[in-house]
Amino acid sequence: MTAPLKHSDPVNVDVALGNRAYDIVIGRGVLSSLGERIAALRPGVRTAIVTDRTVAKHWLEPAEASLAASGIPTSRVVVAEGEISKTYAGLEKVSEALIAAKIERNDLVIALGGGVVGDLAGFAAAILRRGVDFVQVPTSLLAQVDSSVGGKTGINSPQGKNLLGAFHQPVLVVADTAVLDTLSPRQFRAGYAEVAKYGVLGDEAFFTWLEKNHSDIFKGGSAREHAIATSCRAKAGVVSRDERETGERALLNLGHTFGHALEAATGFSDRLFHGEGVAIGMTLAAQFSAKLGMIGEQDAARVERHLIEAGLPTRLQDIAGFAQEGLADADALMALMAQDKKVTRGKLTFILLEAVGRAVIAKDVEPAPVRDFLKSKLSQ
Numbered sequence: 551m552t553a554p555l556k557h558s559d560p561v562n563v564d565v566a567l568g569n570r571a572y573d574i575v576i577g578r579g580v581l582s583s584l585g586e587r588i589a590a591l592r593p594g595v596r597t598a599i600v601t602d603r604t605v606a607k608h609w610l611e612p613a614e615a616s617l618a619a620s621g622i623p624t625s626r627v628v629v630a631e632g633e634i635s636k637t638y639a640g641l642e643k644v645s646e647a648l649i650a651a652k653i654e655r656n657d658l659v660i661a662l663g664g665g666v667v668g669d670l671a672g673f674a675a676a677i678l679r680r681g682v683d684f685v686q687v688p689t690s691l692l693a694q695v696d697s698s699v700g701g702k703t704g705i706n707s708p709q710g711k712n713l714l715g716a717f718h719q720p721v722l723v724v725a726d727t728a729v730l731d732t733l734s735p736r737q738f739r740a741g742y743a744e745v746a747k748y749g750v751l752g753d754e755a756f757f758t759w760l761e762k763n764h765s766d767i768f769k770g771g772s773a774r775e776h777a778i779a780t781s782c783r784a785k786a787g788v789v790s791r792d793e794r795e796t797g798e799r800a801l802l803n804l805g806h807t808f809g810h811a812l813e814a815a816t817g818f819s820d821r822l823f824h825g826e827g828v829a830i831g832m833t834l835a836a837q838f839s840a841k842l843g844m845i846g847e848q849d850a851a852r853v854e855r856h857l858i859e860a861g862l863p864t865r866l867q868d869i870a871g872f873a874q875e876g877l878a879d880a881d882a883l884m885a886l887m888a889q890d891k892k893v894t895r896g897k898l899t900f901i902l903l904e905a906v907g908r909a910v911i912a913k914d915v916e917p918a919p920v921r922d923f924l925k926s927k928l929s930q
């Protein structure tokens with residue numbers, strides 16, 4: 551783990567993917583350099599910005615101004631915020647708007663927004679004219695530490711999360727940490743779950759640092775930039791070694807087998823944001839690992855304690871409306887998990903813990919103990 555950055559230094563993280571390598575540029579104020587960076591990368595290019603209404607209100611004009619200052623033509627496609635846009639209908643809207651804007655094969659799509667916009671615009675770019683390049687300008691904490699990096703793009707099916715998609719790497723990521731100042735506290739906390747994930751899955755020293763410094767990340771300043779850069783370095787390393795998730799990359803799915811099922815069970819609604827599902831899922835994965843004797847109960851308690859300290863939900867009962875509307879029963883959650891993309895020949899794969907800071911891929915997990923575990927958690 552490196553020392554925290556000085557507040558004003560932009561940092562570059564390289565995603566080493568050979569002829570598809572790209573930079574992640576992280577720093578306060580780097581949005582104003584978007585135009586310059588794109589002009590240097592693709593002289594003469596035309597662009598279309600895909601964003602959502604909330605992000606547009608705060609950050610579309612600064613992004614457009616930066617492009618205009620470098621003489622880059624652009625048009626805008628604005629979608630509704632939230633998972634409602636990561637759908638067939640959202641994809642149709644964005645694709646048709648990009649076609650209407652005459653975005654050509656050599657042009658660029660710019661995803662300005664959180665993970666929803668990044669996944670949606672990235673997928674639209676992947677299929678438009680069989681593939682147009684795109685730039686990620688992540689504006690949520692979650693997008694800056696996770697979704698803008700690594701090229702997973704896609705939309706949800708009513709039957710499960712991200713079930714339609716493509717691997718399509720961006721050509722550049724510009725993460726301006728100042729834009730996080732307009733993010734709601736709940737969304738900031740949800741994104742923090744993916745930050746904590748990097749510590750829990752592979753970096754105990756980072757997790758310990760987060761335990762001490764998490765409140766500074768929420769306040770802003772150098773701790774925030776350090777956490778974002780450390781997360782991006784961790785993800786860039788994994789992606790460069792296993793771009794298509796044939797092995798190690800599955801570790802980045804820690805907490806997601808449970809989390810995605812919970813998102814589907816709550817209808818991809820505001821009852822549970824993705825990062826909140828990951829926080830609950832990561833706690834369940836740690837507790838299930840303890841139940842299997844892979845880690846001690848105190849390790850699982852340590853993971854949960856930190857997430858609670860960061861203000862995140864960790865129990866199924868923490869999901870909004872649990873008391874009134876309930877949630878799916880254990881069998882229904884098992885059916886949702888059967889759609890997980892890590893399922894092989896019908897058998898579940900889980901990311902479990904051998905220690906805080908060391909996750910492993912557990913294949914061929916028997917369903918019965920998982921169902922029993924979920925039943926016990928639902929009845930707590």
Ligand SMILES: NC(=O)c1ccc[n+]([C@@H]2O[C@H](COP(=O)([O-])OP(=O)(O)OC[C@H]3O[C@@H](n4cnc5c(N)ncnc54)[C@H](O)[C@@H]3O)[C@@H](O)[C@H]2O)c1
Nearest residue numbers: 604631632664665666689690692696697702729732733824
């Ligand atoms: N592709 C990947 O590798 C990957 C990784 C993690 C998550 N994801 C996906 O990302 C999505 C979640 O991303 P998210 O948490 O960013 O959700 P999101 O894109 O819905 O953004 C969260 C909310 O914050 C608002 N927002 C974003 N930036 C803002 C800003 N700067 N100021 C004010 N408001 C702002 C948005 O309008 C939205 O309402 C999920 O669909 C998840 O599946 C993908």
Ligand SMILES: O=C(O)C(=O)C[C@@H](O)[C@H](O)[C@H](O)COP(=O)(O)O
Nearest residue numbers: 696700702711712799802803806891
């Ligand atoms: O980049 C990855 O790989 C991840 O798994 C990161 C996750 O945080 C992210 O939510 C991803 O979209 C989940 O991927 P999926 O393949 O399970 O849909």
Ligand SMILES: [Zn+2]
Nearest residue numbers: 744806824828
């Ligand atoms: Zn995730």
